[in-house]
Amino acid sequence: MPSLLDGSTPLSPTRVRLALLALSLGAFGIGTTEFVAMGLLPNIASDLLPELFARSPEAANAQAGWLITAYALGVVVGAPTIAGMVARFSRRAVLAWLGTAFTVATLATAVLPSFELVLLSRFVAAIPHGAYFGIAALVGARLLGPGRRARGVALVMTGLTVANVVGVPFATWVGQGFGWRAAYLIVAALFALSTIAILGAVPAQRGEPTQTLRRELRVFRSGQVWFALAIGSIGFGGFFAVYSYIAPIVTEVSGAAESVVPWVLVTIGLGMTVGNLVAGHLADRSVARTLVFFFVLMLLVLMFIAVSARSLPLLFAGVFAVGFAAQGIGPTIQTRLMDVAGDSQSIAAALNHSALNIGNALGAALGGAVIATGVGYLAPIWVGVGLTTAGIVIALLSFRLERRQRGSNRGPSGLVEDDAVEDRALAERNLGADVKA
Template sequence: MPLPHAEAAPTTITKASAGPAVFALAMGGFAIGTTEFAIMGLLQNVTAGLGISIPAGGQLISAYALGVVVGAPVLAALGARVPHKYMAIGLMAMFTLANFSSVLAPDFGSMLVTRFLSGLPHGAFFGIAAVIAASLVAPTRRAQAVAMVMLGLSVANVLGVPVVTWLGQNYGWRLMFLAVALIGAATILLILRWVPFQPVHQEASIRRELGSLKRGQVWLALLTGVVGFGGFFAVYSYISPTMTSVTGLPEAALPLVVGLYGLGMVPGNIIGGKLADRSVMGSIYLVMTAIVVVQLLFWAAAPVPWLAVPLVFLLGAAGSSLVPALQTRLMDVSPHAQTLAASLNHSALNLANALGAILGGLVIAWGLGYRAPALVGAGLALLGLAVAALSGWLERRRARA
């Protein structure tokens, strides 16, 4: 169905002109993905440079995630009256300045603040980028346009993270933040050049955006993401010790394993967009089922290297293929507040990250071994599938009524 938001794309926008605009927005996703994940590979360098312990350094990761959760709804609501192009530029400017501040942060306290500030525009940028991208293409290609924006996040795991990690290890960890800031600045220039201006909806307001939170379907879609995607993170959070302790791979092979996961995210994102354009809810049902199956296969095959390693690729593909459908679903069930709804998806995914990591850690702490998180992941994905099924049933019942 076409976007019900009044900010439909002007008729002068063609497929050819939409491509550069989507690329510019995807570049922002690339910058965000690089800063979010590269710090994990440089954590020992960062903690040594700041003179803190590894557990304390983990707070830098948590601070970023907290910034995402807080910033997504707040900034999306506050920017309700700002034209989408200018909102995207403002959010990327905030992101760029925050990362540049991390280059100059003299101690742990100030670094904690800059990491929180870096996370604030994350969800709101992806939300506004998704709305812009969807408005630039035909209604039958909305989810694919959203997927292309999210592809920047996937490519960051394959290209951006390894490159800046190498830079940080060889030339100083602060270069990672400088590189991200430069990518952010380039993104601003690309948005200025290629993203078309669209006037803000005359009825747009903070109250209108927040009104989406009164819709039960919005909360069901968010819960689907938190629970279902939590299963994905339950496994990925502990992939390194699983591959070394259970699969028996040497530590030197871990970059290959993580790279396979990132490579899986790229086709997963593209396939997820195509599936969601055929049927958003059908895509969620199918992908959730695939996540359950892949998790169970990984649990069974973890001790066998030639089976476990390819399944890491499938884990990345299955998880990332869910994101375009969830993003599009939130935009559909909140037609008059799409920016806030799409932004909240990233708050949900960060909560899923925390939920999966906590539950996966619990079963390991209980002595059930490093394979146990895969069973937790399958259970969470199955629960997410049940929430999605309830959402679909309620929608069909309302349509019949």
């Protein structure tokens, strides 16, 4: 494992691993807090909306669903804003402050008495989400150094994928047995622990002293940044068109008992964990090829699920594969944004999470719209096929325009044949060794 230097002091492999583990622990807490509400909506609705729940549990659950929407909106708003404002500060200090904000806001969710206040706390709790992942991705990439950046990003994101396997099911079990507020108290404790771990294990890493929010916002002048955001917002929406309605697909299409749903969710989480790690290795060789590969794989898997979901064993195989493909896309888009952002690294890394949460909202909304027409629970899968196809088209167009621009700027003899070579050159410029042990 290559070491990063502060003048002459290398980081030991153990220190690098501990730092990555601390960053991943924060990601684990975020993954748990983001998705645990989905399993506890009836509990939250009956507690915070008792009169409405007594009249109509369906209406109360629908209103409680705004807690999920509020979190997604907080991510979209907070990711570019916070990341742009803090780019000039020490990255370890910023991560610690973000962890503290997560802790306080999650505690507020656990203790506030009314639905309106809890709704506000979920929006506030989501504001640090994108900035944390963006800055943690930059730190993880620099810890492993040029040529291994995507693996650094993937290792940070491992906490998010493991949360879907362990954190969300466990917090849901606690919330069902001891009250939904207990689940959020556990998540707040996770954030507090991750903050302490970051302060103790992550090396000090200076920010960009000359960067301001105005300068960071220059990233939006890049057409390739807009392409990368569109790939995430539209193409990744194909996954959420299916994931959002996996429970009725299991019970109504496959005919399985409700108790099977958590096992299907665990299977998706396992696929996401494996896909995340595989993508980290592949993207260090070629971001473009890796992105197209996982998008095409997700397209094929979605079509497979659409025609085989009535068989429960085949559905299990399909959801593992769709989790694998979807999470292969996530860190690859993250790396792509870092590659095309120039000097606006902090905001670009965070924007990935705004894009993915737009995909979350888009896929869920379009999937729900087709269900509302009465065409059945397989219809969202075909919506996912359409969104994924659009993502592939956007990605191919982006790479083609980039190659054309390289040719016009450098001439035939200056073309870079392997984009991994260019990635390393960019990494050496943007990710210089400025980490202190």
